[in-house]
Amino acid sequence: MKYIDYVTLPWYRKIIVKLQQGIKNFGKKFVTFFVLLWKGIVSALKGLGRGVKNYFSMFAKGDVPTRLSYFIMGSGCLLRGQIVRGIGFLSLQLFYIVYMFSFGWGQIKLFPTLGIATKKEIWDEVNQIYRYVQGDNSMLILLFSVLTIAITVAIITVYFFNIRMAYNNQQMLESGKKLNTYGDDINSFLDKRLHVTFLSPPVLGVIIFTVLPLIFMILIAFTNYDKNHQPPGSLFTWVGLENFKNMFGGNALLSTTFKGILGWTLIWAFFATFSNYILGMLLALLINKKGIQLKKMWRTIFVTTIAVPQFVTLLLMSRLLADEGAVNVLLGYFGIQPVRFLTDALLAKITVIIVNIWVGVPYTMLITSGILMNIPAELYESARIDGAGPFKTFTKITLPYMMFVTTPYLITQFVANINNFNVIYLLSGGGPLSLDYYQAGKTDLLVTWLYKLTVNQQDYNLASTIGILIFVLSAVISLIVYNSSSSVKKEDTFQ
Amino acid sequence: MKNAKTRTTFTTVLTYFVLIVLSILWLMPIVWLVITSFRAEPGAWTEYILPKSYTLKNYTKLFTNTELFNYPRWFMNTLVVAIFTCIITTVLNLMTSYTLSRLRFKGRKAMLNVGLILGMFPGFMSMIAIYFLLKAMGLSQSLVALVLVYSGGAGLSYYIAKGFFDTIPRSLDEAAKIDGATQNDIFWKIILPLSKPIVIYTVLMAFMAPWVDFIFVSVIMKDNYNNYTIALGLYQMLTRENIYQYFTQFCAGAVLISIPITLLFIKMQKYYVEGVTAGGVKG
Amino acid sequence: MKKTLAIILSMLILTGALAGCTGESTPTETVTLKVWGSQEDQAMLATMVEEFKAANPKVKYDITFGVVSEADAKTKVLEDPAAAADVFAFANDQINDLVNAGALYEITRNKDKISNENMQGSIEAATINGKLYAYPETADNGYFMYYDKSVFSENDVKSLDKMLEVAQSKDKKIFMDVSNGWYIASFFLGAGGKLTVGEDGKQDCDFNNENGVKAGEAIKAFTAHPAFITGDDAVLKGAMGGKIAAGVSGTWNAEDLKSILKDNYAAAKLPTFTLGNEQVQMGSFAGYKLVGINSHTQWPVEAMKLGEWLTNEVNQITRFKVRAMGPSNIKAAASDEVKANIALAALAQQNQYATSQKDVLGSYWLPAEAFGTAMEAKDYSKTIKEQLDAMVAQIES
Known part of the structure; x- marks a missing residue:
């Protein structure tokens, strides 16, 4: 169905069409997603198989420098005059050997057990104290094992690359071509292979600060830390899998808590996303309305609230809305009984959603005002001719158009709200606490529950388990929606 | 005709009314923050709404009474960290988004997907691991470590900027290539000058992060009070021993941080809107 | 094979360590130590350390300071014990976790002297399985009743019922943070409830027995009374002298409340409350601040000397004078100055009915708070017995 056909439908048909499409697409996307995932795995395995085959065949066909590179990295380059490359490879190999002997091996050999030696104490009669011999530290063993494995994987990749390069060099010389000089390399890294140059620093950063810690945390979910x-x-x-079993029913209290909090997390993410989205859009419409003066001033008023750091405004709000807070003092002047904004389970849930509107609407106002101006004027024109009022215009034209255009943004917001730590933690602290839950309150999200488990209880294993579950949840949702959204499919249409 | 005109006037008046009410609602907490920062009576809570008397001391004390809470020093720390974070993040972010948007190479699609989901694991779960990795590099408890932590993951937030680069017509690159420009030249000489909104958007977002984080910095800095940033420092004013005496100073400190950020935002609003509109959401 | 290797290795390390400092002779190298204390204590700590150096002129010290308050010590030490201070102050409810994580050095030097000089309760709080793990520093981390002399007489504050009656008649409120495991325990402890550590290392709790349920009913009656008010410290200090005429809190608020109430400032032990049909004294947790030695320290002997120095009689009195902290040292606590301190006197009175907080594990706090929250919210959808059963089940899990 073309967009224009869709727009002309009556509103209830639109919803039905959208729903049908949604369900049909989601099912299809869900299946395609896993098919693609499987295909990816298969092709990776095939590639690996090919790699191993080549590894041996290249050795068989290789000349001396090529064969030497199987043992001393970079010899294929050094012996053929590519000094800089060769030294690069060689120093990596030396680094790896030194690293493994001095540090890596000591860690990795304890990886299967995560340490065996406990702290020992020996009495020192002269000084009247115990002398301690510190034992193994399971956490550091795990962390540095992950680091060592990562470095090993990287070096193995470089090792294969080194062989491939030596073999290529051999072939080029055999066919009488000239080898790349250092200058050629530089030029190629600035042009044809610019992606390598540009992506290396960010990818390195991401590996150190995101991937390694991520693997470490995932592994903790399989320990009793x-x-x-x-x-x-x-x-x-x-x-x-002990922790996962407990989370899904092995431990009744834990699984009740998990289900309860998961349910609220999804409800929260839904309301937090759409309330901000729709209200932000309405605000943008109001400000951009024809005939409204001082547009910049209005916008600035709302933007001011972004500029005050969230931890300050949210802490302030939690004080304002407390049982004895300023809002209740004010209500008291009018003879109204105190409202338990943050201590009654249902009210607290409503309160956090409303405060989140306060926090988020200025952002959506800014983001949507640009797109709103892009809505084709003809659409409004025809609606006006049909005699549609402002409400009808909004529900029939603005909202559907915006939804159509901004699906990826909505998904990002939804996932961000699943992980919205600040608003809940600083505002309600997850409270009111409940005896039905294990170490959690009625407004706790999975992510704040996880935080409490690490800080109050040092239950890192449970926290990691929850972390993995949040991760899987958000990753599946966003991968499916993102890859099927129009913005990705039409990625190249603008260019 | 006349009827229609009255209706327009009526809706305009109504719109103004709604806008005024909303502005009041939105500004109230901020106004309360400002009022509290001038309150002469100490305490985090009073039985009344408006202060009984006002003072400037909460502000002056931030700079004169630095023995317990070294506000000026923390402010400078944060400023330094913010500037460096902002430079590194912007460079990394733009390089990633440019590459992913305009260069075609093997594994690009996979990288887009991996990048999308990597950022979804709750960040503070990894704080302890990051701390020990930084310690192994001999960087723990320093401002350098903090800059690395804030900018290390910059490669993952390519989403908006990539969307922006996607909208720049490809024909520009083609033309430049014919003139003999390398991909590197195209980035610096052609694309970047066209990307002012998205550069400013990225700079703005990266600059703000160090001012508002209080969890990461506490794990990294631990007992090194001199290297605290402003958010963590202000947080120390709220402990059970300090909150009564220092709550109003806390508010004053918060107001002072918001002033530069507000000014920056007001000045850069236009670019922010342009950048995010072009990059974040498109059909 | 591996084991023998480990033992040989450890012996080698040991001989190395012993060679480094033989006997009581002074080390020749510079002794590097780090001390943690709260920001408010830094200046005072610096003076104490200077005096320590002056008292040990033969040793070359390099002593640095870090800012970590007693409340945060456990978190910061456990994040990275190797980078933590050699000597640090912490609140005694953290001792179980710290010992479990192997972060504390057992105190063996001058153990008897330290045990004799400090209050028995403070020594118990620093002892686990018969081993002393820290030096008592203060004995003031407890709570009692502050009140406004112009509203209550000394006689009124003896019973909670009387206080409520007087407060209601004068349109005043009595403050207690019931939704907080620390304070709410006073009812259960007063009713004879016990928190102990079981053999499995988990918390045992009997707050849901017959007396516990009666205590729960008393909490229900108290929180439902019109003169009851809850909140955090900010509410207490914001409304004391105004709407609030009495409140349960601890010594850290003493200076502020004194400046608010001026001549009407007074404090007493907690009142009695009605348990079933009888009047019983409210209990409380007695908390202590302790100074611990990091088990990773390079210089255990010197660190212990410093820890002992920081908590000796003279320095406990200094701490009282500078920061109004109540001493755990028996002689220091008996000094006239300390006795004349209104808040500390009230705390000392209350301490007769107090229970050590050492056997309270981390799993206690949130469930207890949840019960208090339900009471303050007047959520009576379940009976007290049911709620307490749920609470105890969580505490013991």
């Missing part, structure tokens, strides 16, 4: 197994005093070890 909890309040009774705290390094460095005690060791923790692998427990397999």
Whole structure:
């Protein structure tokens, strides 16, 4: 169906069409997603197989420098005059050997057990104290094992690359071509292979600051790193899927809490996203309305609230809305009983959503005002001729158009709200606490519950388990929607 | 005709009315913050709404009474961290988004997807791991470490800027290529000059992060009071021993940080809107 | 094979360590130590350390300071014990977690002297399984009743019922943060409730027995009374002398409340409350601040000397004079100045009915707070017995 046909439908048909499309597409996308995932895995495995085959065949066909590169990295380049490349490879190999001997091996060999030695104490009679011999620290062993594995994987990749390059060089010389000089390399990295140059620093940053810690945290979900197994005093070890079993029913209290909080997290993400979106858009419409003066001033008023750091405004709000807070004092002047904004379960849920509107609407106002101006004027014109009022125009033209155009943005917002730590933590602290939940309150999101578990209880294993579940939830939703949204499909249409 | 005119006037008046009411609602907490920052009586809570008397001392004390809370020093720390974070983040972010948007290479699609989901694991779960990695590099408890932490993941927030680059016509690149420009030249000489809105948007977002984070910085800095940033420092005023005496100073401190950010935002609003509109959402 | 290797290795390390400092002779190298204290204590700590250096002129010290308050010590130490201070102050409810994580050095030097000089409660709070793990620093981390002398007489504050009656008649409120595990315990402890650590290392709690339920009913009656008010410290200090005429809190608020109430400033032990049909004294948690030695320290002997110095009689009195902290040292606590302090006197009175907080594990706080929250919210959808059963089940989980 073309967009213009869709717009002319009556509103109830529109909803039906959208729903049908949504369900049909989502099912299809869901299946395609996993098919694609599977295809990706298969092709990666095939590639690996090819790689191994080449590894041996290239050795068989290789000359001396090529064969030497199987043992000393970079010899294929050094012996053929590519000094800089060769030294690069060689120094990486040396670095790896030194690293493994001095540090890496010591960590990785304890990886299967996560440490065996506990702290020992020996009495020192002269000084009247115990002398301690510190034991293994399971957490550091795990972390540095991950680091060592990552470095090993990187070096193996470079190793294969080194062989491939040596072989290529050999072939080029055999066919009488000239080898790349250092200058040629530089030029190619600035042009044909600019993506390597440009992506290396950010990817390196992401690997160190996101990927490594991520793998570390995921692995913790398979250990018993909890309040009774705290390094460095005690060791923790692998427990397999124990934590996941507990979360899904093995431990009744835990699984009740998980279900309850998951439900609220989704409700919250839905309302927080759409309330901000629609209200922000309405505000933008009001400000951009013809005949309204001082547009810039109005916008600035709302933008001011972005500029005050969130932790300040949210803490302030939580004080204002407390049982004895300023808002209730004010209500008291009018003889109104105090409203328990943050201590009654239902009211607290409403309050956090409303305060989130206060926090988020200025952003959506800014973001939508630009797009609103892009809505084709003909659409409004025809609506006016049909005699549609402002409400009808909004629901029939503005909203559907905006929804159509901004699906990716909405998804990002939805996922961001699943992980919206600040608003909940600073405003209600997850409260009111409930005895039905394990260490959590009625407005806790999965992400704040996770935080409380690490800070109050040192239950890192449970926290990691929850982290993985949040991760899977948000990743699947966003990958599916993002990849099928029009903005990705038509990525090249503008260019 | 006359009827229609009255109706327009009526809706305009109504719109103004709604806007005024909303402005009051939105500004009230900010006004309360400002009023509290001038309150002479101490305490985090009073039985009344408006202060009984006003003072400037909450502001002056921030700069004169630095023995317990070294506001000027923390302010400078944050400024330094913010500037460096902002430069590194912007460079990394723009390089990533440019590459992913305009260069075609093997594995690009996979990178887009991996990048999209990597940022979704709750960040503070990894703080302890990051701390120990930084410590292994000999950087813990320093401002450099903080800059690295804030800008290290910059490669993941390519989404908006990539969207912006997607909208720049490809024919520009083609023309430049015919004239013999390399991809690198195209980025610096052709694309970047056209990208003022998105550069400013990225700079703005990156600049703000260090001013508002209080969790990461506490794990990285630990006991190194001199290297605290403003958010963590202000947080120290709210402990059970300090909150009564320092709450009004806390508010004053918060007002002072918001002034530069507000000014920046007002000045850059136009670009922010342009950048995010072109980049964040398109059909 | 691996084990023997480890033992040989540790012996080698040991001989190395012993060679480094033989006997009580002074180390020749510079002794580097780091001390943690709260920001408010920094200046005072610096003076104490200077005096320590002056008292040990033979050793070359390099002592640095870091800002970590007693309340944050556990979190910061456990994040990275190797980077934590050699000598640090912490609140005694953190001792179980710190010992479990192996972060504290067992105190063996001058153990008897320290045990004799400090209050028994403070020593118990620093002892786990018969081993002393820290030096008592203060004995003031507890709570009692502050009140406005112009509203209540000394006789009124003896019973909670009487206080409520007087407050209601004068249109005043009595403040207590019931939605807080620390304060709400006073009812259960007063009713004879016990919190202990079981053999499995988990918390045992009997707050849901017959007396516990009666205490729960008393909490229900108290929170439902029109003269009851809750909130945090900010509310207490904001409305004391105005709407609020009495409040349960601790010594950290003493100076502020004194400046608010001026001549009407007074404090007493907690009142009695009605448990079933009888009047019983409210209990409380007695908390102490302790100074611990990091088990990762390079210089255990010197660190212990410094820890002992920071908590000796003279320095406890200094701490009282500078920061109004109540001493745990028996002689220091008996000095006239300390006795004349209204808040500390009230705390000392209350301490007779107090329970050590050492056996309270992390799992206690949130469930207790949840019960208090339900009471303050007047949520009676479940009976007190049911709520307490749920609370105890969570505490023991």
